[in-house]
Amino acid sequence: MRWLSDDDEDDKYADYEARARPNPKGNRARTKVRPEHLDAVTGRVLTVDRGRYSVLVDAGTPSEHEATASRASELRKQAIVTGDRVDLVGDTSGDEGTLARIVRIQPRTTVLRRSADDTDEVERIIVANADQMLIVVAAADPEPRPRLVDRYLVAAFDAGIAPILCVTKTDLADPGAFLANFAGLDLTVVTSEHEDFPLERLRELLTGHSTVAVGHSGVGKSTLVNALVPDANRAIGRVNTVTGRGRHTSSSSVSYRVGGELGDGWIIDTPGVRSFGLGHVNPDNILKSFTDLAEIARDCPRGCTHLPDAPDCAINEQVAAGALGEVGRLRLESLQRLLATLA
Numbered sequence: 001m002r003w004l005s006d007d008d009e010d011d012k013y014a015d016y017e018a019r020a021r022p023n024p025k026g027n028r029a030r031t032k033v034r035p036e037h038l039d040a041v042t043g044r045v046l047t048v049d050r051g052r053y054s055v056l057v058d059a060g061t062p063s064e065h066e067a068t069a070s071r072a073s074e075l076r077k078q079a080i081v082t083g084d085r086v087d088l089v090g091d092t093s094g095d096e097g098t099l100a101r102i103v104r105i106q107p108r109t110t111v112l113r114r115s116a117d118d119t120d121e122v123e124r125i126i127v128a129n130a131d132q133m134l135i136v137v138a139a140a141d142p143e144p145r146p147r148l149v150d151r152y153l154v155a156a157f158d159a160g161i162a163p164i165l166c167v168t169k170t171d172l173a174d175p176g177a178f179l180a181n182f183a184g185l186d187l188t189v190v191t192s193e194h195e196d197f198p199l200e201r202l203r204e205l206l207t208g209h210s211t212v213a214v215g216h217s218g219v220g221k222s223t224l225v226n227a228l229v230p231d232a233n234r235a236i237g238r239v240n241t242v243t244g245r246g247r248h249t250s251s252s253s254v255s256y257r258v259g260g261e262l263g264d265g266w267i268i269d270t271p272g273v274r275s276f277g278l279g280h281v282n283p284d285n286i287l288k289s290f291t292d293l294a295e296i297a298r299d300c301p302r303g304c305t306h307l308p309d310a311p312d313c314a315i316n317e318q319v320a321a322g323a324l325g326e327v328g329r330l331r332l333e334s335l336q337r338l339l340a341t342l343a
């Protein structure tokens with residue numbers, strides 16, 4: 001599976017993150033901690049458009065505004081993505097014609113990645129600091145594909161992001177048989193149909209969180225995001241035209257505020273993300289998301305794959321012996337299916 005090509009041609013590698021590698025010579029790290037920029041302000045990256053970043057400053061205060069920024073040359077090789085917390089210097093007023101400069105990226109709590117395809121370890125960061133993933137899938141038109149949802153789940157578990165499954169178009173088909181695939185997972189499931197969007201339930205789930213929405217084309221993700229995000233908030237998170245670089249590209253991710261009485265949350269739409277290459281995924285991270293099974297896996301032989309044919313696998317043995325009951329069997333099935341996605 002290939003992801004769509006990047007519009008950002010002149011900045012081709014900008015969104016690839018250099019992985020930290022051990023320094024064989026034991027030299028000191030080359031990046032100095034820069035004492036300057038003490039006057040920097042911190043903001044949240046709402047969207048990225050060909051080298052220009054829309055950054056929300058003073059969020060939640062009367063002086064909240066969006067600044068447009070470029071990145072400092074020393075950050076040239078680093079990805080800066082939707083959801084990043086960044087430090088800005090220069091003119092951060094957001095006034096027409098102004099351009100601030102990003103000088104630092106704050107440490108990230110999570111990083112959602114994808115690689116070009118499953119055999120490729122070059123990875124691309126899609127979203128930073130999301131703590132939830134809303135996986136949108138249609139009950140019909142297009143037919144739901146459990147294996148595609150598995151891929152999203154693997155990406156979420158690998159990143160330490162909690163998945164929520166939203167099944168749309170339940171007016172067209174009963175999602176029961178499809179949902180049975182996920183019975184063993186601790187997965188919050190929400191169903192949705194035209195004229196009856198579960199907006200209250202979703203707002204409740206999204207409030208106080210940063211949620212990345214993913215889904216295949218045509219499943220109704222845009223319909224849902226539009227219903228969820230009031231017009232006023234939709235204006236937020238669009239790169240303004242100050243740079244004269246033209247329209248917003250449809251393939252970059254955009255953060256929208258999901259307001260409501262309960263407080264604020266963010267939903268991040270990822271229009272260009274159709275598939276997830278999983279070449280970068282570490283199977284151990286998947287196992288960790290199944291805490292009950294991970295506990296048992298401590299008794300597995302070293303290097304155990306935990307797949308059905310794994311010799312002396314403690315999980316296989318104990319679950320077969322009824323250790324975690326019927327639920328345990330379902331969970332093991334789910335775990336093995338997700339691990340097989342990577343095999």
Ligand SMILES: Nc1nc2c(ncn2[C@@H]2O[C@H](COP(=O)(O)OP(=O)(O)OP(=O)(O)O)[C@@H](O)[C@H]2O)c(=O)[nH]1
Pocket residue numbers: 168169170171172192193194215216217218219220221222223224271
């Ligand atoms: N029957 C039915 N149709 C729906 C529902 N939700 C969305 N649709 C329709 O499904 C089609 C696709 O919806 P979109 O919101 O554009 O889908 P999307 O996932 O954003 O797809 P892309 O725009 O290609 O990314 C539209 O014609 C919607 O009107 C639903 O709950 N029931």
Ligand SMILES: [Zn+2]
Pocket residue numbers: 297300301304305306307310312313314315316
């Ligand atoms: Zn095992």
